[in-house]
Amino acid sequence: MKTPVGRFAPSPSGRMHLGNIYTALLSWLSVKSRGGSWILRIEDLDPQRSKIEYARLIEDDLHWLGLEWDEGGLDGVGPNGPYVQSRRHHLYEEALERLKASGLCYPCSCTRADILATQAPHESDGRVVYKGTCRPPVMPSPYMDRPGAAVRLMVPDEDISFIDRIKGPQTVNLARHCGDFIVRRGDGAWSYQLAVVVDDALMGVTEVMRGDDLLLSAAQQIYLYRLLGFDSPEFAHVPLVCNEQGIRLSKRDRSLSMEYLREHHTPEEVLGIAAHRASLIPSPFPISLSALLQLKV
């Protein structure tokens, strides 16, 4: 059996909070309990929100908790580096060229308002489905470069099925779920979907554990894995941690930020709080990583 390779891929847009720690801990335990390795990747593709100071704090907080990574980080060197997305443009570029060569990409200059104007009233759950406005009449078709336009990828009108380790069997039809999606924005920014697939595939990641807000986007990623000729990893989407009001934790919930947690608790206490949230232990008592590993999660 292949040695499991997991990863933690935070965005350095603020101090981590309990929700991030919970996901990191579950991912770390999942691979470490089976003798696997764990990669830290910094997802800083949004230059407006990403700051190197936050990336340093993420590393410092993980060290403080004892969640050590085998590969990656800001200064990480290794067979699959660099491990910082803003230094990996050449790899995304190469993948994009392969997608374009498949004849399934086309330029799109639609604004958000244009796209919203095409939505039917029943699609009011916040999801926006691109209707293929700019898609050439015959596909596949050679990519006609148009500077300043986004690059969209045509999706098939068919079900994509996968088994999520936590959420069970999933079936998503991308044509109905999101429509043809953007792989590179008009301003040149890479889409999350493309970058995450290229990174996980080239870094040899075998299991992607992350928050369940990304559950359905796994189908877009499976489609990209297929087009790029990569094997899909196993997916495991964990429930997001909510505050007492039942609202998803954000970087604004100060009392659950790592800054506050480190001022008021020991590492074992914070691990206990996260492990309790994950229902690994019956109450939030202090616990070490080695004791958590014995629980065989």
Ligand SMILES: [Zn+2]
């Ligand atoms: Zn368009």
